[in-house]
Amino acid sequence: MNIDWAALGTVFGVSLVTTVALVGLFTLGIVGLSKQPEPATRGGRAGTSLLLARAGAYVCFGLCAAAVAYGIYLIVA
Secondary structure, eight states: OOOOHHHHHHHHHHHHHHHHHHHHHHHHHHHHHTOOOOOOOSSSOHHHHHHHHHHHHHHHHHHHHHHHHHHHHHHHO
16 A cells, blocks of 8 residues: 555645635634624715625625535535
């Protein structure tokens, strides 16, 4: 039995980087959704930052879902 240690190391490295990236994206999504509205002190711009935070959160969650779907595709195909 012969183990290809270079290939095993490559798989480990890619898995580690992918896991950290997905957890980071999901964390950014949670932070974006947990942002609370600020009081309107600058002439109605308080809702804009909340809207951008929510949109960014949904983009992060969408990227997470796309990465999971691609992983499932790779397993099935």
